[in-house]
Amino acid sequence: MPDALGEAFSIVFSPSVIGIMLLSATYGLFVGAIPGLTATMAVALIIPFTFFMSPPVALAAISTLSAMAIFAGDIPSTLMRIPGTPASAAYVADAYALNQRGEGSRVLGVCLVSSALGGLLGGIALILGAPTLARVAFAFTTYEYFWLAILGLSSAVIVSQGSLAKGCFSLLLGLLLSTVGLDEVHGMARMTFGLTDLAGGINFIPAMIGMFGLSEVLRNVTRREAVADSSHLDSGKIFQGTLRLLRRRPGHFLRSSAIGTLIGILPGAGADIAAWVSFATSKKFSKTPNDYGKGSLEGVSDASAANNASLGGAWIPALVFGIPGDAVTAIVLGVLMMKGIQPSPQIFIKQPVLLYSVYIVFFVSNLLLIPMGYLAIRCGRIIIRIPRGILLPAILLFCMVGSYAINTSLFDIGVMLIFGVVGFFLERHGFPVGPVVLGLVLGPQVEKNFMFSVIKSDGNFMEFFSRPVAGTLGIIVSLLWLAPALLALRRWSRRRSMGLPGGRPA
Amino acid sequence: MRSHLGSWVLVMSGLTSLACLPGCQKIGSYPSRPITIICPWAVGGGTDAFSRVVASLMEEEAGVPVSVINRTGGGGITGHTAGAAAPPDGYTVTMITIELAMMHHRGLTQLKPEDFAPVMRLGCDGAAVFVRSDAPWKDLSELVEDVRENPGKLRASGTSLGGSWHIACTSSLLALGLAADAIRWVPAEGSGPARQELLSGGIDVVFCSLAEGKSQLEAGQLRALGVMAEQRHERFPNIPTFKELGTPVIFGAWRGIALPRNAPPEIASRLEEIMDRVMSSSSFKEFFLNGGYAGERQASEVFAKSMLQDDLDLGELIRKSRILSGGHDGQPGSWFFPWILFSGLLIVVVAILLQGFLGQKTAGASPQVLAIDKPQGAIFQFVEILAAVIFYLALSEALGFLITAGTMMFYLFRRLKVGWIASALAVALLVPGTYLLFAKLMRVQLPTGLIPW
Structure with missing residues (x-):
């Protein structure tokens, strides 16, 4: 074990890896600071590069990049009242209001330090939590994995914003698309329409790049130009009073990071939901709840700690069960599978170097966040003013070449195009895109575990509940699905008795 | 305005003239630019490791960079198809595997061995029969006896249904005069997960190569009862062949280097020379023996013949044993899972439509609408x-x-x-x-x- 730790240190601290981390940090800060471009898009566009790196280096690049992008999202929130990534949306009003009062530098300083510390705590949760869970998961068979995957997918649908039916639609669409190609169980071709390119299934990477990259470009050209000229920032000291604020309320800070981590672990819920929940909790327990929404530094600090803490949390189920906690780790999972690594409790024994590298990277990248973030705040106004007309075609070019690079196949550019358009329209009509991607990534695993279980049990469905853990998980999943229906029924019957028209389930 | 356009043209034409033309390169100078090896199997697997070692040695012998790309998916179809369709200039070569001679018999693809010009077979790993070290069978004959008395009782794995090791299992059963389904085949993603399942007691037997099972064999977790090769493996002299035990079944998964069908013979023979030097190098020999790989190398003509023979044999085997061609009684088929999803999707669509019909606005209505001030421009830019x-x-x-x-x-x-x-x-x-x-x-x-x- 110490050998592996030493090896991991020597991998992470080699000049080329530090160089890659600095590059991806710069890229992450840049993309995060540009309103309308999300951290997920930044990660989707970097995959083609990670494809040519060794697994620990690829994961280092991705985790550094996402930590940076989530923080950088706070810059345009403060300067322009436009969240740089959805994760900053919860406290955009507060950050902007404080900037209007001439406290912009201070707000960003608080955001930066909270983000870095939140990220570190998330990383610690990952280091402590993942191996513990892995020990439990060692006794799992295909039944348990089937239920876990279903549980993950269900909670992704339930927490995704918008209607439950639409979330289900997205998820089932993703799962159905994952069955295209030769199935792993029988080796028969399905829905390939005679196209050899489809025999291997829909390539996950171009699909991701389309859904998160191209659709973002399309959304940007169809949206009204952002009003960029109102941005200004005072020249005050960035870190003035930051530590005092944090030292005054360490309990709040721990609470927000814990909330962030837990929400990160929940499949389908990522940094954006973590920020909303933490902000609401912070408001509830605050002595000055009336300030929230009008310029509460406490609220900003709590929410921005939570959104960075969620990043570490999201890696826990991704590494232990192969069930991603958010969209970024869904991409990470895809990258690992392309490299022949199937995340499972096994990797805690077989790939200690990879795991230790991930742990170390979480520390290094969050420490790196402080100086890099400082520079980004100082350059914030310049980044925001980069003309959209240059940026969008450049992103398009990277979407195309990136999709092509994985398999050197023009067909994959076509896949990217179709998924981009589909993603754009789904989102415009209120269908969440996240579950489509989760379905696409997890589909083959779900199908395999399901089919192997069915074959092993000779078609007796009760076998799925035969083992203690499998049974418990199965019952939790059933309750999860019955609960909204029961609640809706109760509400409906109550309204009925009160003589009101039936309401829609929330 | 005009001058700006001019400057752009200038830039582009400058780039054009900077580029050199490889069209004028002669066959005689082959290889003069980087060579790509297409590996139809995933990173981390046996064929991938093999391809990467070959690539690094080829780089030394050929004097040009050689890189491996993994075109995975479809049980090998994707990579083989890409390799056969590559330009026949010798700069894209394919690491073909035995699946090439199997897939088209199962109606999965049109691709046949004839679509390639084989250059050299790099080895052929005989299928071995693995059991847990505490298994009740002392040797192969006891296992065979058990199968003969209780057909359908034992469960084996190693690959997906119809994969190469499943064929190894079936062909040995048929050679022993048993039914093709006397051992139930449980599909697995590969031999790694199958051996894991074997160790945890989910199945009884695993069919895979000695190279794949090497580490568990050496750790004493598994025993190999026999190997379907011509002779015993140099590194595992204690494992008898099927032939010695009275059942002359030979089944091995081979891999080799091939070019697209219409590659010029000059290039093919030049590549064969390079491969010959690669395979004679001491580092390759060391890798080959230590990895537990087996099988003779075959020069292009022999390889072509043996591949066609395999194609005939495997075709007959697949036709004889109905299992391999897909029909499997009593088990849910390939469409079982998609069908469940599809029904679910239909129900959800009906639910969404109903919600719409009931006149209730959905909560998730889009916050982003096409630009209000210039909708046409926006749609135009979209297009x-x-x-x-x-x-x-x-x-x-x-x-x-x-x-x-x-x-x-x-x-x-x-x-x-x-x-x-x-x-x-x-x-x-x-x-x-x-x-x-x-x-x-x-x-x-x-x-x-x-x-x-």
Whole structure:
């Protein structure tokens, strides 16, 4: 074990890896600071590069990049009242209001330090939590994995914003698309329409790049130009009073990071939901709840700690069960599978170097966040003013070449195009895109575990509940699905008795 | 305005003249640029490891960079198809595997061994029968006896249904005069997960190569009862062959280097020379023996013949045993899972429509609507972006990356109201920059077309 730790240190601290981390940090800060471009898009566009790196280096690049992008999202929130990534949306009003009062530098300083510390705590949760869970998961068979995957997918649908039916639609669409190609169980071709390119299934990477990259470009050209000229920032000291604020309320800070981590672990819920929940909790327990929404530094600090803490949390189920906690780790999972690594409790024994590298990277990248973030705040106004007309075609070019690079196949550019358009329209009509991607990534695993279980049990469905853990998980999943229906029924019957028209389930 | 356009043209033509033309290269100078090996199997697997060792040794022998790309999926179909369709110039070679002689018999693809010009077979790993070290059978005959008395009782695994090790299992059963389903085949993703399942007691037997089972064999967790090879393996002299035990079954999964069918013979023979030197090198021999790999190398003509013979044999075997051609009684088929999803999707669509009909606005209604002040412009730009991608798809093969991407980007920049100079500058920086990044740094073969830079 110490050998592996030493090896991991020597991998992470080699000049080329530090160089890659600095590059991806710069890229992450840049993309995060540009309103309308999300951290997920930044990660989707970097995959083609990670494809040519060794697994620990690829994961280092991705985790550094996402930590940076989530923080950088706070810059345009403060300067322009436009969240740089959805994760900053919860406290955009507060950050902007404080900037209007001439406290912009201070707000960003608080955001930066909270983000870095939140990220570190998330990383610690990952280091402590993942191996513990892995020990439990060692006794799992295909039944348990089937239920876990279903549980993950269900909670992704339930927490995704918008209607439950639409979330289900997205998820089932993703799962159905994952069955295209030769199935792993029988080796028969399905829905390939005679196209050899489809025999291997829909390539996950171009699909991701389309859904998160191209659709973002399309959304940007169809949206009204952002009003960029109102941005200004005072020249005050960035870190003035930051530590005092944090030292005054360490309990709040721990609470927000814990909330962030837990929400990160929940499949389908990522940094954006973590920020909303933490902000609401912070408001509830605050002595000055009336300030929230009008310029509460406490609220900003709590929410921005939570959104960075969620990043570490999201890696826990991704590494232990192969069930991603958010969209970024869904991409990470895809990258690992392309490299022949199937995340499972096994990797805690077989790939200690990879795991230790991930742990170390979480520390290094969050420490790196402080100086890099400082520079980004100082350059914030310049980044925001980069003309959209240059940026969008450049992103398009990277979407195309990136999709092509994985398999050197023009067909994959076509896949990217179709998924981009589909993603754009789904989102415009209120269908969440996240579950489509989760379905696409997890589909083959779900199908395999399901089919192997069915074959092993000779078609007796009760076998799925035969083992203690499998049974418990199965019952939790059933309750999860019955609960909204029961609640809706109760509400409906109550309204009925009160003589009101039936309401829609929330 | 005109002069700006002129400067752009100047930049592009400058790039054109910078590029050299490899079209004038003679066959005699082969190989003079990087060679790509297509590996149809995933990173981390046996064939991948094999391809990478071969690539690094080829690099020394051929004096040009040799890289491996993994075109995985479809049980090997994707990579083999890509390899057969590659330009027959000797710069794209394929690591073909036995699946090439199996897939088309199962109606999965049109691709046949004849679509390749085989260069050299690099080995052939005999199928071995693995059991747990505490298994009740002392040797192969006891296992066979058990199967004969209780057909259908034992469960084996190693690959998916119809994969090479399943065929190994079936062919040994048939050779022993048993039914093809006397051992129940449980599909697995590969031999690794199958051996894991064997150790945890989920199945009784695993069929896979000695190279694959090597570590568990040496750790004493598994025993190998026999191997379907001509002779015992040098590294595992204690494992008897099926032939010695009275059942002359030979089944091995071979792999080899091949070019597309219509490759020029000069190039093929030059490549064969290189491969010959690779295989004679001491580092290859060391890798081969230590890895537990087996089988003789075969020169192109022998390889071609043995491949065709395999094709005939495997075809007959697949026709004889109905299991391998897909029909499997009493088990849910390939469409079971998609069908469940499809029904679910239908129900959800009905639910969404019902919600709409009941006149209740959905909570998730889109917050982003097409720009209100200039909707037509927005839709037009939307269409233009899509058209740009389609333009690239249609022309990049013919015109090459630089011209197609440059034109596309310049048009989009201009349409998004970027000035002439800025557009030209952005194109001049971005397009060659992207090319350098991908084609030079990451060695991705971007379409070259007219400017083969």
